[in-house]
Amino acid sequence: MAYELFYWTGIQGRGEFVRLAFEEAGADYVDMAREAGDRVIFQVLKDARTPSFAPPILRDGEVIIGQTALILHYLGAPLGLVPNDEHLRLWTHQIQLTVTDFVAEIHDVHHPIGVGSYYENQKPEARRRAREFRADRVPRFLDWFERILAGNPQSSEHLVGDGLTYVDLSLFQLVDGLTYAFPRLMHAKRNDLPHVMAVWEAVRGRPRIAAYLASDRRIPFNEYGIFRHYPELDA
Amino acid sequence: MAYELFYWTGIQGRGEFVRLAFEEAGADYVDMAREAGDRVIFQVLKDARTPSFAPPILRDGEVIIGQTALILHYLGAPLGLVPNDEHLRLWTHQIQLTVTDFVAEIHDVHHPIGVGSYYENQKPEARRRAREFRADRVPRFLDWFERILAGNPQSSEHLVGDGLTYVDLSLFQLVDGLTYAFPRLMHAKRNDLPHVMAVWEAVRGRPRIAAYLASDRRIPFNEYGIFRHYPELDA
Known part of the structure; x- marks a missing residue:
């Protein structure tokens, strides 16, 4: 089923x-x-x-x-997107929970006052929040992923173990979304993140993901979702 | 060990x-x-x-x-604070993840612009965020816990199954912290939350928890943590 x-x-x-x-x-x-x-x-x-x-x-x-x-x-496990080792599965889950935290912060940049009010009603606050987000939060999260990749004893091409897991896919999505929403910031940061950027490239080149991204099942980024391109919030 | x-x-x-x-x-x-x-x-x-x-x-x-x-x-499992059933364990974990989301929102009420700046530097924004937080977010989360308790087929005194789990302890902590930080709001809300308030009472009356709360191991609430009492943010 x-x-x-x-x-x-x-x-x-x-x-x-x-x-x-x-x-x-x-x-x-x-x-x-x-x-x-x-x-x-x-x-x-x-x-x-x-x-x-x-x-x-x-x-x-x-x-x-x-x-x-x-x-x-x-x-x-049923989708074959985690290692068999139980501790590595917990580690994979832990990384994904930090993706969750990052996603919440990415969302709140354009909604610092609350989800019940439009962006247009909280623009000055969003600009203010975006400064710390760009200067401190994005580097802090992305450097953490970079460090995990560089330090993975089995493969620096994957966050966990020696093969693709669901957190590699999630890291792709984070970089893809941030590149849409904050192109200038990501352009400035990309040289500091060789392993992170390599995961982004590798995932979007995988045959099934590439086919998905080219299909109409992939909803385009827009200004209703998490990753919104408001130039005034970018670097 | x-x-x-x-x-x-x-x-x-x-x-x-x-x-x-x-x-x-x-x-x-x-x-x-x-x-x-x-x-x-x-x-x-x-x-x-x-x-x-x-x-x-x-x-x-x-x-x-x-x-x-x-x-x-x-x-x-090792602490005996989840049921044996695997699906109930996932459900317990899911509730705890929603506690995590709520805790992040409770924190951000006093730091809507970012964690890198003192509350004193974001007071107007905090007052603005607190309005939606009080009117919509706190009721939405607490009513969700109330509904889970009322609908638990095994016991309306516990969130999951028929005995104490770690999420009951976390719900106690949420109510205890909110009561410290937002006493007027919680006073106004408590009659709508009979099951939630009963968990708060029951947990703090448990012998080991009562002994802990009376000990110096329990750090008092203060204005450096998640739950801060700023009267200007309360109802």
Whole structure:
């Protein structure tokens, strides 16, 4: 039976981290809201015995799971996107949880006052927050990924072990999104991040990912999602 | 061998969620920085083959793990603070990940512009963010916990299954911290949250937790941690 993913239509958002794992694995999945509208999300939020706080939500038969990083932890083994070693699986999950933290900060740059108000109503605050984000937070997170890659005893081409895992796909998505949203900042940073940039290149060159990115299943970046290109927030 | 916890001295912070689990279980643990100073945290961040992005960090022999929710997921079974059922363990972890999201929002109320600048330098922005936080975010999160408790088929006194888990301890900590930081808001909300408030009461009445809270191991809430009492941000 196909995996069912529930995530808002119209944006890549947090659902994209799950989509990339499905696409790389060639898994059978249905992007439910794109088939039947966002109302199916409210339905699954309401009906579940384990009601998630927010999408993305995965339904796998009787199992309903929320939280992006937990969905990937759950899918890792069946999709062949984690090592067999139990401690490396925890480490993979730990890295993904830090991706989650970074994603929240990337989102909050354009919404420092709250999600309930438009960007246009919090532009001065966003400009102020963006200064620290560019100067300190982006380097701090990306340098951490660079350090993990450089220090991986099995392969400096992968974050964990000697093969592709779902966190490599997530790192691709982070760099891809940041390059869309903050092109000047990323241009200035890229020479400091040789291993990170190599993962970005390698992942987007993988046949299934390349086919996905070229398909209409890949929603283009836009100014409704996490990664928004507002030139006034870039370097 | 004792578990070793690495977390900043002087604040409860995210480390407190782990401390509560250790204390309830009567586990043998050492709060490393309180013994030897914050420098041991930098040491473990530097030396680890799996370098965490930030504390809290747990060292259990050769295993070093970061991310609060993952530490609790790892400790759950050995400390007897999760059910045996694998899907309920994932559900427990999922709830804890939502605690993590809520904690980040609670922190950012007093730091909407960034962690690198003092509260005093972002007071107008904090007041603005606090309005949405009080009106929408706190109710949304706490009502979600209330709904989970009310809907738990095994026990409405616990979030998961029919016994105490680490997320009940974390819910206690959330309510305890919010009551310190936002006493007026919580006073107004408490009648809408009978099950949540009952967990708070029940947890703080447990013998080991009560003894811990009365000890000098429990760092008092203060204006350096996550939960800060700034009357101008309260209702």
